Amino acid sequence: MNILIKGVQLDGNTRDIFIKDGTIEEISENCIRKADKIINGKDKAALPSFINGHTHAAMTLMRGYADDMPLKNWLEEKIWPLEAKLTEEDIYWGSKFACLEMIKNGITVFNDMYWFWEATAKAVCDMGVRGFISAVFIDMFDENKGKEQIDLNLKLFELSEKYKPHVTFTFGPHAIYTVCRESLQWMRDFSEKHGILIHMHLSEIEEETKFSQEKYGLSPTEFLNSTGILSDRFIGCHGCWLDEKDCTILKNCNAKLVHIPVSNLKLSVGRMFPHQLLKNGLNIPFCFGTDGCASNNHLDIIETMKYASLLAKFSTNDPTMLPARETFDLATKTAASIFFLPEWEIKAGNSPDIILVDLNRPELNPGFDIYSDIVYASNGYIVDTVICMGRVLMENRYVPGDEEIMKQAKKTAKSLVAR
């Protein structure tokens, strides 16, 4: 499949972009090659797509079902009872609905941790996006449960071959308070042997630190370091309660972080992401995540970028922190490197996914700086066209089948709460 984007704005110039099977073959002022699909780029700008570093996709089904509650009641009275009733079919529609919302907001890659792995994998393939998918790994320090989880993950790892190249299998150890040392060590070895990414909640809440100190006499990061699981394949999500010692360990192990500002505020986790530490030289690579729709409630990385940049400024008392371009690059270029994706910049020879944004929106005008306008003044609705792996997934904001997906997701959600 060949795509030719005619006369689009690229880094301040008007250019043609020719894409063959997902790889940019030519960027020029006038490309004369024949293409299967021609896109008019007038009044649009081409940019790399966004990468969502942490979510629980199918939780779109629970959007707006339970908000404004203390964390404990929210989980015990609302979320867990619903999750206990989830079926594979529910997850399929919830994940598909999440993919639809992400495409509409210019996100083509997401890092997921949830139940019924294969349902999410199917949804990802059907929607044509890229998913790094893990099954939630919880053993509650029970040896038998640990073995079951290992067996399940071995099965899913084999199964994942079927869903390539859209889906990448990852490990999803839930957190240090739900997974035992032995399970983590097994994941460490298997991950090393097969190059598998490890996606884990890390230092999200104070209770986690307390638990770790009581059980291991170590901080969560120190404990993980003692298991040997930290490496450049380790992706720790949240990280609000990390201290300087923790950040030093993560940096030395080449581990990565995902910053999830909206969820952290909404659930009142009590501390900000450690921008001050990262500012002082502990430059651990990080990208942004939305979290699931029960705790955000919106899968929009543009929204998340603004929160991240503004909270970085406020929490360090320094308005020069996370400037617009740097923030944009974290959500695209750095995120791609964290997931070992190819170079995520629009240059000949590269294979990034591509979005076109509509420059005729009020918030992108007068247009002094497109990165500032995107990060500080806009939201996912500026995205007009989405190209993923060489296929057009959205054009003029239309995603084929969107009404049916919304209808099915709505039906599924209403049936779930009525069960």
Added chain:
Amino acid sequence: MNILIKGVQLDGNTRDIFIKDGTIEEISENCIRKADKIINGKDKAALPSFINGHTHAAMTLMRGYADDMPLKNWLEEKIWPLEAKLTEEDIYWGSKFACLEMIKNGITVFNDMYWFWEATAKAVCDMGVRGFISAVFIDMFDENKGKEQIDLNLKLFELSEKYKPHVTFTFGPHAIYTVCRESLQWMRDFSEKHGILIHMHLSEIEEETKFSQEKYGLSPTEFLNSTGILSDRFIGCHGCWLDEKDCTILKNCNAKLVHIPVSNLKLSVGRMFPHQLLKNGLNIPFCFGTDGCASNNHLDIIETMKYASLLAKFSTNDPTMLPARETFDLATKTAASIFFLPEWEIKAGNSPDIILVDLNRPELNPGFDIYSDIVYASNGYIVDTVICMGRVLMENRYVPGDEEIMKQAKKTAKSLVAR
């Protein structure tokens, strides 16, 4: 002008709404009256419009021109030199552009403080919205300047008759560090006599508190109280550095506040809005403001509501703070009462401005709670139709003349920075 909205969702029911000259005359299951304009409300919900409690509208011209800078350099090197070159024509196009953006985000009322009062008043009338407009009052403790400003305000007050009912004249004393006691006392008397609202920056930054302590030996609020300017017509904007004593004074004087979370984070003002104090019984009425586009950079009250709610939760460590419905009501009902507007709820006999939101957006589904979905999962783009003072300003997201306004605003902004 009569408008009939057919079959729209209102508080969970399907209803017809009949509006005559801006007043809701009938809400029923099947209205058979004849209307000049019929709107199909299918798959839409009717809600009161949003009120923007604090902005500098024409600063849309400076969106993205200078970000990520320390406050002092930002003002001295970028904003003030540009402002010195502003003309009446610039302000007209900048304000018109701001009105366009606000209409697109469902805002029909805004509280403004900027230069060239009449240009903004004209823009407000031409766009058909409602503006509470003040001229920035700055005398820098110079008696002659104070007199000039008073003369100007007297002139504008008379002139404002011409722009009724779209425009309401207000006083805009800039801040306690730029306006002397005598000027404030003059505004106090004139405001009392003519029922004029007073719109002032209050306790935004730490330097303001220091200045006030050094000059008056009082906090900014204590100083204002000593001038007698505080009343139910006083609207203090920002308020991040207010302490318990200040809040008690404001409450006793029936003064109001505007919370401006996005700007406060972006400019790193160093403290959060005093939600903790307000939670503890000092319930001063407040609404939300976007601030100008140089320091936000987006005129979207839905975005601002999410920031406000999430920061209230995080800063008080209480996820039940500012729940979705309460947040929505602050931005509509409470805001209307702060500006002495009529009751801002969609009920027969009331005259609120009305928006219709498009329920077919992914972020408003599955649709368990429309207030949660609006506040936590959406943004201004869900607004489909805007009705202000009985006139349709936007339908299907189209505002007549939008392309021309954007073109002129862009041209004006580019010429301004090139001067």
